[in-house]
Structure formats: C-alpha cells, structure tokens
Amino acid sequence: MNALGIDIGGSALKGAPVDTKTGRLLAERHRIATPANLTPTQMARALRQIVEHFDWSGPIGVGFPGVVQGPLIRTSANLHPRFIGCDAGKLFSRVAGCPVALTNDAAAAALAEMRFGAGRGFAGKTLLLTLGTGVGSALAYQGVVMPAELGHLPWKGGRSAEKHVAASVREKKDLSWAKWGGRLTKYLAVLETMFWPELIIIGGGISAKHAKFFPHLRTRAKLVPAQFFNEAGIVGAALHGAAQR
Numbered sequence: 001m002n003a004l005g006i007d008i009g010g011s012a013l014k015g016a017p018v019d020t021k022t023g024r025l026l027a028e029r030h031r032i033a034t035p036a037n038l039t040p041t042q043m044a045r046a047l048r049q050i051v052e053h054f055d056w057s058g059p060i061g062v063g064f065p066g067v068v069q070g071p072l073i074r075t076s077a078n079l080h081p082r083f084i085g086c087d088a089g090k091l092f093s094r095v096a097g098c099p100v101a102l103t104n105d106a107a108a109a110a111l112a113e114m115r116f117g118a119g120r121g122f123a124g125k126t127l128l129l130t131l132g133t134g135v136g137s138a139l140a141y142q143g144v145v146m147p148a149e150l151g152h153l154p155w156k157g158g159r160s161a162e163k164h165v166a167a168s169v170r171e172k173k174d175l176s177w178a179k180w181g182g183r184l185t186k187y188l189a190v191l192e193t194m195f196w197p198e199l200i201i202i203g204g205g206i207s208a209k210h211a212k213f214f215p216h217l218r219t220r221a222k223l224v225p226a227q228f229f230n231e232a233g234i235v236g237a238a239l240h241g242a243a244q245r
C-alpha cells in the first residue's frame with residue numbers, strides 16, 4: 001500500500017508518497033520551510049499544501065516532534081505551545097481531507113530504519129537517536145518500536161540533555177566536532193547504562209556527516225548512521241499511516 005508520509009520538524013515540514021512495501025519514495029519529497037513558529041491551525045494549512053502538491057487522497061502518517069498519545073499531542077518542546085493538548089489527529093484529518101495518523105517523529109524514523117534501513121533484520125535491543133533541533137529517541141526490541149523521550153533526560157543543572165547535545169546546539173555554539181563528540185559520548189554512556197542497547201542508530205540531518213563526528217564517539221554498542229539519513233521520518237510516518245487503516 002502507498003501512504004503519504006509527512007515529517008514535521010523544527011524548521012520545515014517535509015513529505016512524500018511512500019511505497020510501504022519497499023520503503024521507497026514514489027516522488028521527490030516536498031519541503032515547506034516554517035521559519036515562523038506555526039500554530040496548529042497554520043501547521044494544518046501547511047500540511048494541506050503538501051497533500052495538494054501530490055494531489056494526494058489516501059492514508060497519511062505524520063511524525064510530530066513531541067509526545068503523541070493516540071490523536072493527541074502532549075508536549076511541544078520546540079514547536080508552538082498551542083500544540084500541547086491539541087487533537088492534531090482530528091485537526092489534520094479535517095484540514096487535509098484524508099485520514100491522518102500521528103506518531104512521534106523519532107519513533108517514525110525508528111520504524112523505517114528497523115523495517116528497511118540500518119536495523120533491518122536485527123532483533124536485539126536497539127536505540128535510535130535523531131540529532132536535529134532537539135534529540136529524538138526510540139527503542140526497539142524484536143522488531144517492536146517504542147517511542148521514548150531521552151532528549152529530556154535532566155542534564156547539567158537539570159536542563160534537558162538536548163540543550164547540550166542536539167545538532168542545533170553544535171551549530172549555535174560553533175562547537176568543534178571533537179568537542180561535540182565528547183558531549184555526545186558522555187550522554188550516550190548514560191543511555192547505555194540504562195538500556196544496554198546492542199545497536200545504536202544515529203539519525204537526523206547530521207547523520208549524513210557521520211564521518212566527521214563518529215571518530216569522536218565512544219560506545220559499547222555498535223554505532224551506525226541511519227540509512228535513510230533525514231528521510232527516515234517521512235518513510236516511517238507513511239508506514240504508521242498505512243498501518244492505521
């Protein structure tokens with residue numbers, strides 16, 4: 001089955017129709033930059049532009065950067081606060097004119113990587129992190145993906161760990177790869193103590209530059225970049241959308 005996958009991020013939303021049997025994009029992805037902090041209603045309109053761009057009618061899956069419970073959004077650390085408590089499943093479905101199923105953006109990326117990418121065929125404990133505006137996380141075991149919020153682990157001074165280790169922090173603070181790698185290594189060590197993953201998959205836009213920072217990371221688990229790089233979120237959202245039918 002084909003489904004439209006849409007990945008809502010801190011600076012843009014991106015979408016493409018996906019063949020959910022193979023994980024392949026059926027058309028070049030469409031990206032809409034969101035420099036302003038969009039409200040849920042404005043986001044729904046932007047989402048409709050993607051639907052119209054592909055002249056889409058059919059199942060839609062959306063990955064959102066916050067805690068998602070059913071159709072409800074519970075947290076919105078890096079997007080508009082009005083998303084908190086919003087029934088985005090209902091709002092997006094109404095505005096898009098097609099059924100929309102929501103999931104967490106990192107859980108979507110993990111679905112794609114475990115089904116078709118870096119975790120394909122691996123049944124052991126896996127930790128996937130997406131490094132972008134924030135830090136997204138999901139765990140997988142025996143092929144089952146579990147969304148997590150490890151980016152909000154209290155870190156130095158009690159602030160969320162993502163405020164120290166996200167890719168956006170490296171850029172903003174102009175940290176060297178070595179310095180950022182050192183921060184990530186400390187963070188990963190704590191996560192390894194808690195979960196003992198056998199495989200760690202690093203996703204997000206920055207994963208395309210893994211050759212620059214992987215040499216600075218030390219982990220017990222095998223460490224690999226996401227195979228879909230930044231497209232895992234789109235593919236996984238589509239998988240989620242198709243599964244909800």
Ligand code: BGC
Binds near residue numbers: 104135152
């Ligand atoms: C959110 C997560 C999300 C991550 C990456 C965090 O701030 O709480 O839900 O997966 O950012 O977008």
